[in-house]
């Protein structure tokens with residue numbers, strides 16, 4: 532069930548398949564509530580089905596395989612409070628199913644390969660995130676998932692990743708530039724060689740000077756800080772944990788970087804980290820920790836990826852509240 536919103540706030544979540552978008556979306560539900568949030572997977576705008584892509588020798592990442600005109604028209608209509616009949620791409624058959632009716636909702640999330648690709652669609656987005664998984668980590672996650680859960684062979688997983696690489700670089704990666712925040716997932720620097728990417732170094736790149744978005748910072752805004760938290764207050768096994776905060780430049784934009792390398796042993800102790808962060812957009816002291824404690828079972832909950840997904844979610848909520856406050860304070864208070 533949805534309610535007719537006064538203002539539809541549009542969130543874009545960009546990233547490759549298998550890079551953690553679903554986990555991130557589940558965390559957003561904690562902040563917005565399932566009823567007020569509608570998610571559209573942009574795979575539904577594939578205009579070439581699996582057979583046609585094969586015949587024409589293009590991947591799903593190629594803009595030719597996607598109908599950006601329709602995507603723009605329909606997302607715009609939803610933002611204007613109008614219902615749409617959205618196509619459905621069926622991943623089981625590789626074909627398009629009959630369209631489904633989508634009503635506007637308070638929060639509309641468009642997730643997938645191309646939310647920030649088309650200039651017109653991009654101009655509608657109120658907050659955009661790009662999930663940037665380094666090649667090394669992507670290969671390890673995909674191998675672990677596709678071999679264990681989907682019965683794929685190692686060589687096939689590698690071949691599939693390699694086949695997508697050129698189009699990924701040409702059409703997906705350039706979207707990083709347009710995101711308000713990028714979550715980068717990299718191999719740890721705490722160990723000389725972590726072959727399975729068990730320990731991660733996760734960076735949150737937050738664009739500076741974006742209206743209404745105040746980047747989260749550690750200790751002192753604008754400073755450069757390396758922090759090894761006290762082992763008595765934040766327990767963590769070998770190789771430990773390291774945080775960093777500081778300014779940087781990214782695709783010509785000034786950004787504030789927050790980084791966590793390593794993993795947390797005890798999520799209760801996140802309160803120690805939370806007490807040293809500012810501009811988190813929490814509504815009460817401990818809210819960030821509470822949100823992390825809700826889902827200790829989600830992938831990445833014990834490292835920077837879970838922490839940054841929660842922080843980005845809090846920033847999205849702040850954007851929602853800012854954009855709806857002037858229109859209807861009652862609507863904002865309901866979420």
Ligand SMILES: Nc1ncnc2c1ncn2[C@@H]1O[C@H](COP(=O)(O)OP(=O)(O)OP(=O)(O)O)[C@@H](O)[C@H]1O
Nearest residue numbers: 547548549550551552553554555672676830831836
């Ligand atoms: N932060 C993380 N830490 C470790 N593994 C992760 C993390 N996020 C995701 N994964 C791994 O990647 C897999 C895919 O995650 P998820 O389903 O959230 O991604 P997705 O982008 O929605 O994928 P798809 O588009 O293929 O459905 C998970 O099952 C898990 O194995």
Ligand SMILES: O=C(CO)[C@H](O)[C@H](O)COP(=O)(O)O
Nearest residue numbers: 548574581591622623625644
């Ligand atoms: O990158 C993808 C996004 O999910 C898929 O590969 C794309 O949507 C094509 O799907 P399928 O392989 O099921 O035909």
